[in-house]
Amino acid sequence: xxxRTDAPTRREQILKEAARLFxxxxxxxxxVDEIGAAVGISGPGLYRHFPGKDAMLAELLxxxxxxxLTGGKRRVAExxxxxxxxxxxxxxxxxxxxxxxRPLITLHDRELDRLRDSxxxxxxxxxxxxxxxxxxxxxEVYPALAEPAARSAVHSVFGLLNSTPHLGRPGSLPGRxxxxxxxxRMARGAFGAAGSPAAx
Numbered sequence: 001x002x003x004r005t006d007a008p009t010r011r012e013q014i015l016k017e018a019a020r021l022f023x024x025x026x027x028x029x030x031x032v033d034e035i036g037a038a039v040g041i042s043g044p045g046l047y048r049h050f051p052g053k054d055a056m057l058a059e060l061l062x063x064x065x066x067x068x069l070t071g072g073k074r075r076v077a078e079x080x081x082x083x084x085x086x087x088x089x090x091x092x093x094x095x096x097x098x099x100x101x102r103p104l105i106t107l108h109d110r111e112l113d114r115l116r117d118s119x120x121x122x123x124x125x126x127x128x129x130x131x132x133x134x135x136x137x138x139x140e141v142y143p144a145l146a147e148p149a150a151r152s153a154v155h156s157v158f159g160l161l162n163s164t165p166h167l168g169r170p171g172s173l174p175g176r177x178x179x180x181x182x183x184x185r186m187a188r189g190a191f192g193a194a195g196s197p198a199a200x
Contacts, residue, residue: 011049013039015063018056023103023165026055027111039153057111058119064104065126067099083140084139090134091161091187095180098164106165131155153194157187 007017017038021030032053033043050056062097075089098105112120128188139145145153174182 001055005020010039010041014046014049015056015060018053018109019060019101019103022057022060023106027053046056046084054116057113058102058156060104060114061108061115061123062119062126064101065123065130068094069126069130069133070098072130076133078139083137087141087191088138088184088188089158090137090181091184092160093163095183095187098161098183099176099180102165106163125165131158138191138195145195149194153191156194157190160190 013195014035018030021035021038030053031043032046035053035056036043036046050059072090074169075093076086079086079089115123131151131154135147135150136139137149138150138154142150164183167179
């Protein structure tokens, strides 16, 4: 994820450029040579790092699902101040992903079905665990919210936060801080609406 502060490895550079190119032109619209050129190595040189484009796609989609789950668990464990603070921390973490890894959202929406069955099932399994992590916290904050409704609310908020690829080019947004704050208010507003007595 984009929260890393150390220098990316060559493998990570390849994955980042592959994600960008796949998101821009589609998986089949990008050749190995183009990915290699984007990181300054020959196309055949990529095969020292990955057996092919399919492996890159799998690592991107399985990898980000695993990172979201791991990051979510860490935030739940580390947040201080009760369930409200935990929910705010989860929202902040997902906003970081939604703003900093926008090509991966596009890639997931367009290319998930291209994964092998085993990789696609793993992505879905990791995603379900991530959703359930949120559901538990949301129900602590809004105890009157039934579990199915809480799960629907979580999926809806993910849809809201993951809309960032449709907000315009990064330079056209009002600024990362302002955009993050807006998304956070909208997410909390959505949960608040779902958890209000009138919503039941």
